[in-house]
Amino acid sequence: MTDTIQTLEMQVHRLKEENRRIKRKNDLSRALINAMDFPVVMIDGTGTVLNFNRRAADRFNLREEQGETVRIWEKLTASACSQWEKEIVKSIKENDSVKFQYDEGQRLIEVIICPYFDREGRIRYFTVLEKDITENATALENINIFNEQHHLTKEQMVEASKLINLGTLVSGISHEISNPNSFILTNAPLLAKIWSELEAPLTEHLYANDIHSKGFGPSEIKTMVPSLLHGIEEGARRIDRIVKSLKTFSRPEKADGFESVCLNRILKTSLVYLNKEISRSTRHFSTRLEDSLPKIAGVPQRIEQVLVNLILNSCQALTSFDQEIDISTRSDEDLVCFHIQDKGCGIESGHLAHIYEPFFSTKAGDKGTGLGLSITSKIVKEHNGTIDIQSTPGEGTSVTVKFPQMKGEVID
Numbered sequence: 001m002t003d004t005i006q007t008l009e010m011q012v013h014r015l016k017e018e019n020r021r022i023k024r025k026n027d028l029s030r031a032l033i034n035a036m037d038f039p040v041v042m043i044d045g046t047g048t049v050l051n052f053n054r055r056a057a058d059r060f061n062l063r064e065e066q067g068e069t070v071r072i073w074e075k076l077t078a079s080a081c082s083q084w085e086k087e088i089v090k091s092i093k094e095n096d097s098v099k100f101q102y103d104e105g106q107r108l109i110e111v112i113i114c115p116y117f118d119r120e121g122r123i124r125y126f127t128v129l130e131k132d133i134t135e136n137a138t139a140l141e142n143i144n145i146f147n148e149q150h151h152l153t154k155e156q157m158v159e160a161s162k163l164i165n166l167g168t169l170v171s172g173i174s175h176e177i178s179n180p181n182s183f184i185l186t187n188a189p190l191l192a193k194i195w196s197e198l199e200a201p202l203t204e205h206l207y208a209n210d211i212h213s214k215g216f217g218p219s220e221i222k223t224m225v226p227s228l229l230h231g232i233e234e235g236a237r238r239i240d241r242i243v244k245s246l247k248t249f250s251r252p253e254k255a256d257g258f259e260s261v262c263l264n265r266i267l268k269t270s271l272v273y274l275n276k277e278i279s280r281s282t283r284h285f286s287t288r289l290e291d292s293l294p295k296i297a298g299v300p301q302r303i304e305q306v307l308v309n310l311i312l313n314s315c316q317a318l319t320s321f322d323q324e325i326d327i328s329t330r331s332d333e334d335l336v337c338f339h340i341q342d343k344g345c346g347i348e349s350g351h352l353a354h355i356y357e358p359f360f361s362t363k364a365g366d367k368g369t370g371l372g373l374s375i376t377s378k379i380v381k382e383h384n385g386t387i388d389i390q391s392t393p394g395e396g397t398s399v400t401v402k403f404p405q406m407k408g409e410v411i412d
Ligand SMILES: Nc1ncnc2c1ncn2[C@@H]1O[C@H](COP(=O)(O)OP(=O)(O)O)[C@@H](O)[C@H]1O
Pocket: 309, 313, 314, 317, 342, 344, 345, 346, 347, 351, 355, 356, 360, 361, 362, 363, 367, 368, 369, 370, 371, 372, 373, 374, 396, 397
């Protein structure tokens, strides 16, 4: 009797284990299918929906509690419906996956239908993936139009395609970063407000009970929390600016949201970032900044990008620690000028015509992307400025960027 009970107990234990294993596998499969950034839906031969991921739930308006009572046909437009049906029949006939495309409004959708076979080789159900390929198609179309208009060579086409793909990639990533960052941008100031209201009673409580947190006492907490919250908000604003500046690269639009900018101040910040690079490259680094430099209209983050790119190029051009870099700012009638002069390797005359081209780089390894000057000249243009590069091979390079002064702006 005890033996039977023991055996039963063991079997129950084994079944529970098995159950846990299956549940875990199930959870993992769910996580995997939900991680897919496009709709995935499983249907049987009658179109009954068996399983679907989050994207598909949004796309086809499916809900978990509907169980297996929904047919996919109810969720598709008439033309999509007839095409899905036709392709499923084809998949059954050919015993293989099928892929097709259709227009839905302004979007181009690609659908892949993969049949799932049982042990006898019969189709049990279909996994259907949908991908919005409008961007890819537009990119391809753009390349073709561009090629026709400019009679591009094959190499040039490859460059154009790299650029367009990079643009798509950058705008995709920017979008992914902007969304979560907007939570921080909204929540951090709210948290700061809540803290400012609760600060007095909370710190009183901390003092009264001598409460410490992470080794910080009440008075430290009192001063730290607002500055931590401020730091979070500032960081998120910085991310926001970076993402927006990346977007200017992926979209050929004019920048908006210009503010009054002090070039000297931006230069000083850029030098802080580049401190290591500069001190590694030369022992002769000098700056001559004009006092009371008039302001310019612009986006600080983007102007910073210009200065960083140019200074970095000069640092990378030096071949000896004794070669100089000199930076100066000055005003000239209604212009504000930034000038950088290096005594580095210089630019070969044959290269000079190509330095603004995206991906043109003479630097080995991961030192150069060839994007620095193309982004720089784009930003300078956006700010209604000009850039001029003079260079003598073996002697050095001199770059002058001029921005229009901001009208009616008080000198800093
Ligand atoms: N100050 C400079 N001195 C010498 N060559 C330069 C300088 N600035 C730019 N160049 C040349 O222009 C090319 C393109 O520059 P850039 O667009 O910044 O790309 P990257 O620096 O990634 O190579 C460089 O590879 C280099 O050949």
